[in-house]
Amino acid sequence: xxxxxxxxxxxxxxxxxxxxRATYVAAICFLVFSGYYLGTRVGLALTxxxxxxxxxxxxxAILFAALLVVPRRLWWVVVAAxxxxxLLAELEGGVPLSMVLCWFVSNVAEAxxxxxxxxxxxxRRLAFDRLLDVSAFVFAAFAAAxxxxxxxxxxxxxxxxxxxxxxxxxxxxxxxxxxxSVIFVPLIMVWRTIGLDxxxxxxxxxxxxxxTLAVGLLAVTLVVFDAQPTMKxxxxxxxxxxxxxxxxxxxxxxxxxxxxxxxxxxxxxxxAGHSLGPLGMRRPAENAFSVQLFLIFLGALLxxxxxxxxxxxxxxxxLRASDRRFQLVLxxxxxxxxxxxxxxxAVSWSGxxxxxxxxxxxxxxxxxxxxxxxxxxxxxxxxxxxRTAATNCGHALWDCEFxxxxxxxxxxxxxxxxxxxxxxxxxxxxxxxxxxxxxxxxDADELNQRLAHASRLTAMGELTASIAHEINQPMSAILxxxxxxxxxxxxxxxxxxxxxxxxxxxxxxxxxxxxxxxxIRGLANKRQVNAERFDVNDLVRIVxxxxxxxxxxxxxxxDVELNRVPLIHADRIHVQQxxxxxxxxxxxxxxxxxxxxxxxxxxxxxxxxHTIEVAVSDRGHGIPAEHLDRIFDSFFTTKRNxxxxxxxxxxxxxxxxxGRIWAENNADAGATFRFTLRVDARKARDV
Amino acid sequence: MSPELVYVIDDDGAVxxxxxxxxxxxxxxxxxxxxxxxxxxxxxxxxxxxxxxxxGMPGMSGVELQATMAHMMSAPPIIFLTGRGSVDTSVRAxxxxxxxxxxxxxxxxxxxxxxxxxLARDATSRARNEETRAVRARFVRLTPREREVLAxxxxxxxxxQIADDLGTSVRTVxxxxxxxxxxxxxxxxxxxxxxxxxxxxxxxx
Numbered sequence: 001x002x003x004x005x006x007x008x009x010x011x012x013x014x015x016x017x018x019x020x021r022a023t024y025v026a027a028i029c030f031l032v033f034s035g036y037y038l039g040t041r042v043g044l045a046l047t048x049x050x051x052x053x054x055x056x057x058x059x060x061a062i063l064f065a066a067l068l069v070v071p072r073r074l075w076w077v078v079v080a081a082x083x084x085x086x087l088l089a090e091l092e093g094g095v096p097l098s099m100v101l102c103w104f105v106s107n108v109a110e111a112x113x114x115x116x117x118x119x120x121x122x123x124r125r126l127a128f129d130r131l132l133d134v135s136a137f138v139f140a141a142f143a144a145a146x147x148x149x150x151x152x153x154x155x156x157x158x159x160x161x162x163x164x165x166x167x168x169x170x171x172x173x174x175x176x177x178x179x180x181s182v183i184f185v186p187l188i189m190v191w192r193t194i195g196l197d198x199x200x201x202x203x204x205x206x207x208x209x210x211x212t213l214a215v216g217l218l219a220v221t222l223v224v225f226d227a228q229p230t231m232k233x234x235x236x237x238x239x240x241x242x243x244x245x246x247x248x249x250x251x252x253x254x255x256x257x258x259x260x261x262x263x264x265x266x267x268x269x270x271x272a273g274h275s276l277g278p279l280g281m282r283r284p285a286e287n288a289f290s291v292q293l294f295l296i297f298l299g300a301l302l303x304x305x306x307x308x309x310x311x312x313x314x315x316x317x318x319l320r321a322s323d324r325r326f327q328l329v330l331x332x333x334x335x336x337x338x339x340x341x342x343x344x345x346a347v348s349w350s351g352x353x354x355x356x357x358x359x360x361x362x363x364x365x366x367x368x369x370x371x372x373x374x375x376x377x378x379x380x381x382x383x384x385x386x387r388t389a390a391t392n393c394g395h396a397l398w399d400c401e402f403x404x405x406x407x408x409x410x411x412x413x414x415x416x417x418x419x420x421x422x423x424x425x426x427x428x429x430x431x432x433x434x435x436x437x438x439x440x441x442x443d444a445d446e447l448n449q450r451l452a453h454a455s456r457l458t459a460m461g462e463l464t465a466s467i468a469h470e471i472n473q474p475m476s477a478i479l480x481x482x483x484x485x486x487x488x489x490x491x492x493x494x495x496x497x498x499x500x501x502x503x504x505x506x507x508x509x510x511x512x513x514x515x516x517x518x519x520i521r522g523l524a525n526k527r528q529v530n531a532e533r534f535d536v537n538d539l540v541r542i543v544x545x546x547x548x549x550x551x552x553x554x555x556x557x558x559d560v561e562l563n564r565v566p567l568i569h570a571d572r573i574h575v576q577q578x579x580x581x582x583x584x585x586x587x588x589x590x591x592x593x594x595x596x597x598x599x600x601x602x603x604x605x606x607x608x609x610h611t612i613e614v615a616v617s618d619r620g621h622g623i624p625a626e627h628l629d630r631i632f633d634s635f636f637t638t639k640r641n642x643x644x645x646x647x648x649x650x651x652x653x654x655x656x657x658x659g660r661i662w663a664e665n666n667a668d669a670g671a672t673f674r675f676t677l678r679v680d681a682r683k684a685r686d687v
Numbered sequence: 688m689s690p691e692l693v694y695v696i697d698d699d700g701a702v703x704x705x706x707x708x709x710x711x712x713x714x715x716x717x718x719x720x721x722x723x724x725x726x727x728x729x730x731x732x733x734x735x736x737x738x739x740x741x742x743g744m745p746g747m748s749g750v751e752l753q754a755t756m757a758h759m760m761s762a763p764p765i766i767f768l769t770g771r772g773s774v775d776t777s778v779r780a781x782x783x784x785x786x787x788x789x790x791x792x793x794x795x796x797x798x799x800x801x802x803x804x805x806l807a808r809d810a811t812s813r814a815r816n817e818e819t820r821a822v823r824a825r826f827v828r829l830t831p832r833e834r835e836v837l838a839x840x841x842x843x844x845x846x847x848q849i850a851d852d853l854g855t856s857v858r859t860v861x862x863x864x865x866x867x868x869x870x871x872x873x874x875x876x877x878x879x880x881x882x883x884x885x886x887x888x889x890x891x892x
Contacts, residue, residue: 472791472792473699473701473702473791474701475791475792476702476705476791476792476793477699477701477702477704477705477792478705478792479705479792479793479794480702480705480706480708480709480792480793480795480798481705481708483709483794483795484705484708484709484712486795487709487712487713487795488712491712502708505701505704505705508701509701512701626746630745
């Protein structure tokens, strides 16, 4: 059933993928065909009369752009779509078929050369937002037109079309094709990625700016290039549209630059073709030449400018983002980072400075001397030694630990890591230091240390109190009984039987007290705590080997599920003790369970990001609800011969490691004891 | 008169027996219970008593029993016994009205002194309760009008003013006033005011 459904889904996926590809290919065909055809119309419309000299020949540029957009395996589609458009456009003009086909070959050759050169130089999508993109493109456009024009002129010469000589044809084609490439390829490549959503999300003020820019650009260009010059020296006015082009490049990057340049180009060519404006004052051939040169250089310059600005904007954006990330990291780590200029001794802080040490706002020290004043007197010399040693030995880094006075007079433990910035001559000019407040970590370490020094008995911490209580009970009974005996004697009327009863009670209480003391002595063999990193699963395996004989003897089956868990930082022996206690507890709980049903399930798992859990489930008698919260109390026991210490020791040990231990009854039978331990802090930070 | 009563509540049998012995030999009537619940279930006698209570017991703890008893009328005062002199428990118990907080093992003199003083306190509070009960019983006999007059009199108002306030004549007020004195069984105005304050916590005036 599932397999069927899967096969169906796969078929559907293949079908939709195929359909999507078909749609894509159809779109390419349509766009290339119509673009190419329209391009030829535009090219023909912009020829300079009376001799038809094409100043601008867009079809090649459109083919060039199409090859850049479409993956190489679909280039044939582009070529195939362009051919009918080419034939349609050229045959309308009465050109012989052989000439038309030869031109198509040289056009395709140009587009292919251009696309291949661009792709080999620019390893990503050409977006005209980097100087490298622009220079690679200009080079490719030039190379493509340069090379293919030899071919084109040769075709013309062989077929004998037209009257111009080989080099005239070559030059005319070279310039008109480069002009077209510079105008149309960037326009297509940049604008093809502009989504509707980006236009919709623009603010109104931006639209107003675009409208102003467009109106200004059109007005100035029309006045300068498409009107009869009214005064002498009006040639200088050709720079007037430049203001608007720069505006477009500055404020709207490649998008604005390419669009406004295309508009200006068309208007300039049209004006020159109609003998208008400063570039339309000579013979058509000369006009065409100057228009082309003017547009090629203007276009290349504008593209370079827009790309450079975009690169700069990009760099600023990423700088801002990286600065924000840096600030965020500072906030998160609560580190204080400062830069110290060695020349002036001035110190400047990043983020909140020493805010976490109580120097909020601008009160963090402004010179290194005043920062050093905050060092603990005993640590000053050592901290300075670390810095000077690193500086003098040509090291780039140093690190040291010292105590730093907080604003309230107390001391924070600081770990400083520093970087020495040197000039070209290797002289240290700046120190950058990151101060990490490790007070809490040190306190935690100290706590662990204290734990390590404590005997096993002390690790049981709170146990001592209840042990005292437990001894106190018989002591208290003894005292009252002695008091009672005295009162009995004082009363004169001596009841021997009563007195004997009192004495026997006293003996019993005395024995009870000494029994408790014996037990405690057994527990109190001193042992150092030794925390290390280890995998709790390894430990479970060891413990299971230890208890294997007992497990077998008691007829218990084990069900072990060890999941991958992070390393923990704890005392092996203690965790082993906890697990042993829980296992023995589980086995004891099943002493009256039928042998075939005696099983213990042990599961290790990672429950929270920084916590692992070990669960021990038995199938014993479970825990009466009223006992659930007391079973970990010392001396609480339901066993006939139990001391009631196993679980309380387990709890003390687990809690000493910052973990938690608890019990719950299983839904079917028995109880599950779970304890958690914290994942090794260093490891956790890496994750 | 029957001897005074001491309830001993401790889960530890040995301690319970020994304490009971001491108290019995000292001449008190002793009732011993192994848990708070057992004590609450037992019938209590209506005579001066006190409770010697172990703090740390399984089930309902001593402090919980104290909290439960706080809602009862005429609960006997509690002397706490504890194995560990934990400060916060003792402070909490004293704030909740424990008369004493003794640490085990407890010496005879200390125990007996605490019990004696607790019993004395219970006797006083029982007497006070008794008096209040009596006054309230008398107050119930007053008519609504007489209660109004009593309230005004206690506030120190003159007959004339009371008559104006209630819209009656001075003579009527005087008659009501005589009735109030008679029903409340007091001879003078001073005693009446004193008695009336006992009714305050009842909120009847």
